[in-house]
Amino acid sequence: SQKIEQNSEALNIQEGKTATLTCNYTNYSPAYLQWYRQDPGRGPVFLLLIRENEKEKRKERLKVTFDTTLKQSLFHITASQPADSATYLCAPVSSASKIIFGSGTRLSIRP
Amino acid sequence: GAGVSQSPRYKVAKRGQDVALRCDPISGHVSLFWYQQALGQGPEFLTYFQNEAQLDKSGLPSDRFFAERPEGSVSTLKIQRTQQEDSAVYLCASSLAGTVNRQPQHFGDGTRLSIL
Numbered sequence: 001s002q003k004i005e006q007n008s009e010a011l012n013i014q015e016g017k018t019a020t021l022t023c024n025y026t027n028y029s030p031a032y033l034q035w036y037r038q039d040p041g042r043g044p045v046f047l048l049l050i051r052e053n054e055k056e057k058r059k060e061r062l063k064v065t066f067d068t069t070l071k072q073s074l075f076h077i078t079a080s081q082p083a084d085s086a087t088y089l090c091a092p093v094s095s096a097s098k099i100i101f102g103s104g105t106r107l108s109i110r111p
Numbered sequence: 112g113a114g115v116s117q118s119p120r121y122k123v124a125k126r127g128q129d130v131a132l133r134c135d136p137i138s139g140h141v142s143l144f145w146y147q148q149a150l151g152q153g154p155e156f157l158t159y160f161q162n163e164a165q166l167d168k169s170g171l172p173s174d175r176f177f178a179e180r181p182e183g184s185v186s187t188l189k190i191q192r193t194q195q196e197d198s199a200v201y202l203c204a205s206s207l208a209g210t211v212n213r214q215p216q217h218f219g220d221g222t223r224l225s226i227l
Contacts, residue, residue: 034216044154046217089154098167101153103151
């Protein structure tokens with residue numbers, strides 16, 4: 001069955017450093033991969049989408065890579081800030097009608 | 112507001128009662144999704160509508176779960192004879208187009224359901 005793995009442990013990063021989150025998937029070949037941010041008590045918020053033929057996508061301080069050979073996506077936040085503290089969800093998409101989410105990585109940025 | 116609205120935000124019910132959760136998607140959005148999210152987990156797909164048609168209900172955990180979107184806008188998720196394992200946050204999301212792989216989903220803040 002399709003499986004998605006994200007960093008199971010929370011990630012604690014010093015403010016100003018780059019945070020790198022990992023998403024690995026198995027048993028399917030997504031054509032797209034989405035990343036979402038979720039704050040406590042709130043719904044997920046869309047951040048970025050990357051296509052299988054794109055190696056890298058950037059948006060302000062965010063960068064996403066998509067390696068279809070390794071079946072992995074990396075999500076980077078540069079110059080991290082305490083306001084970046086949240087849970088980040090990876091969602092590789094292969095179906096036109098269904099998105100499967102990873103369990104998320106909790107990121108904490110300490111001042 | 113312009114976002115996805117869910118009500119109620121919190122619902123407490125006794126085991127065996129029926130509950131109904133409401134979702135108001137963004138106006139004009141074709142696709143509507145329901146997810147169930149357990150504590151510390153990502154959202155798990157329940158069902159998907161394209162306008163009023165329920166195209167995928169493969170994620171509904173049992174026949175106690177029923178969803179509808181009769182006029183292609185507001186949707187209701189109904190759970191009959193609730194069980195304690197139904198306790199979770201129920202999220203609704205909508206997207207503009209009929210296919211989701213290239214479209215961002217816009218989520219509501221969910222209904223937190225607690226079954227006593």
